[in-house]
Amino acid sequence: MKHFFIIAILVVAFTFLLHTGLTDIGLLPKQASLQAVEIDKLFNVHIWLISVLFSLIIVTLVYSLIVFRRKKGESGDGAYIVGNNRLEILWTMIPFFLVLYLAYLGAQSLGIIRQVDTTAMVVHVTAGQWFWKFEYQDSGVTSSTLYLPVGRQVDLQMTSLDVIHSFWVPEFRVKQDLVPGQTTELRITPDLIGTYHVRCAELCGTRHAYMEAPVYVVSPQDFYSWIASQASTVSQDPVQRGQLLAQQNGCSNCHSVSGSAGIGPTWQHLYESQVSLADGSTVTADADYLRNSIMTPNLQIVKGYYPNVMPDFSSVLKQTEVEDIIAYIQSLK
Ligand code: CUA
Numbered sequence: 001m002k003h004f005f006i007i008a009i010l011v012v013a014f015t016f017l018l019h020t021g022l023t024d025i026g027l028l029p030k031q032a033s034l035q036a037v038e039i040d041k042l043f044n045v046h047i048w049l050i051s052v053l054f055s056l057i058i059v060t061l062v063y064s065l066i067v068f069r070r071k072k073g074e075s076g077d078g079a080y081i082v083g084n085n086r087l088e089i090l091w092t093m094i095p096f097f098l099v100l101y102l103a104y105l106g107a108q109s110l111g112i113i114r115q116v117d118t119t120a121m122v123v124h125v126t127a128g129q130w131f132w133k134f135e136y137q138d139s140g141v142t143s144s145t146l147y148l149p150v151g152r153q154v155d156l157q158m159t160s161l162d163v164i165h166s167f168w169v170p171e172f173r174v175k176q177d178l179v180p181g182q183t184t185e186l187r188i189t190p191d192l193i194g195t196y197h198v199r200c201a202e203l204c205g206t207r208h209a210y211m212e213a214p215v216y217v218v219s220p221q222d223f224y225s226w227i228a229s230q231a232s233t234v235s236q237d238p239v240q241r242g243q244l245l246a247q248q249n250g251c252s253n254c255h256s257v258s259g260s261a262g263i264g265p266t267w268q269h270l271y272e273s274q275v276s277l278a279d280g281s282t283v284t285a286d287a288d289y290l291r292n293s294i295m296t297p298n299l300q301i302v303k304g305y306y307p308n309v310m311p312d313f314s315s316v317l318k319q320t321e322v323e324d325i326i327a328y329i330q331s332l333k
Contacts, residue, residue, distance in 0.1 A: 003063075007059060010055075011056050014058075018051040027047075028040060030192065032171035032172055033191055033192075035172060036173040120187065123136055123155070124158075127158070127165035128162055128250060129205050129309055130200075130207040130263075131211070132146075133248060133249060142248050143248060144248050149218065154190070156186040158178045159180070160180045161180065161312065164180070166178065167198060169188075198215050199211065205309065207253070207263065239324075241321075246328060265305065268332050269333060270329055277302060283300065294314075294322055296314070297311070
């Protein structure tokens with residue numbers, strides 16, 4: 001009985017020590033959303049469980065090694081023990097109720113995290129290989145960076161052009177896949193002004209690791225002045241509009257304008273040049289060719305770029321936007 005008592009005290013002491021240590025080394029990034037608070041409560045429960053289990057096992061093990069080691073002159077066998085029903089019941093029932101309790105906590109947190117705020121700001125998110133595009137429903141502003149006003153829930157309506165991607169800002173904790181042909185939803189209420197990054201959390205091809213976009217959480221005033229500045233910068237010049245569209249839609253991630261080869265062919269001197277295709281034929285890169293390459297990229301694949309990885313933009317770009325991008329490519333002749 002004396003040994004149980006000593007081990008119990010050691011386990012409790014070691015548990016608190018370990019929990020303090022694990023909490024203090026900063027395992028988790030900054031907490032920057034209301035949803036993060038709920039997720040971190042769950043993490044805290046798990047850190048407690050980890051601390052208890054680790055202490056229970058290690059303290060008992062080390063204590064036994066030291067106190068019950070074979071003493072000088074001892075030569076007999078240890079006691080022969082056949083089962084212990086009470087212990088078996090105990091170590092089955094404790095984890096059983098623990099798992100039920102964790103399921104209850106998980107369901108409760110999920111409910112809180114997915115709570116709908118009717119004043120939420122809707123942002124449509126489109127992901128593709130390999131870019132993020134954000135479209136603000138109320139103002140029609142499109143951007144490749146995500147600006148969010150602090151303290152207001154944002155309702156991300158998300159879809160993918162090609163393969164599965166996953167929206168993840170570690171400081172917001174929550175994560176959601178973007179699936180082609182479906183719209184998935186993620187709600188976040190940022191509550192800390194700062195600069196973060198959305199990173200893709202689903203392996204999606206060659207440039208998966210670089211599929212990042214900046215996320216700025218700013219004051220409501222700063223947010224509205226940013227929206228106003230974005231809305232007023234729509235140029236009268238199709239070439240300038242095309243250049244902006246190429247950035248916003250991720251074109252420039254794969255197509256250089258400097259002549260260097262990227263994931264896709266360069267746009268420098270492309271217009272009206274002779275392009276060799278993978279099937280051995282040659283075409284002139286006129287406006288029709290460029291339009292088809294944007295809308296049905298699988299049909300004419302440039303030599304050296306087979307198999308095609310370019311997403312189909314026919315559901316993303318408006319006809320006028322395609323013409324603007326073509327105007328931009330023409331200007332790079
Ligand atoms: Cu998109 Cu990984």
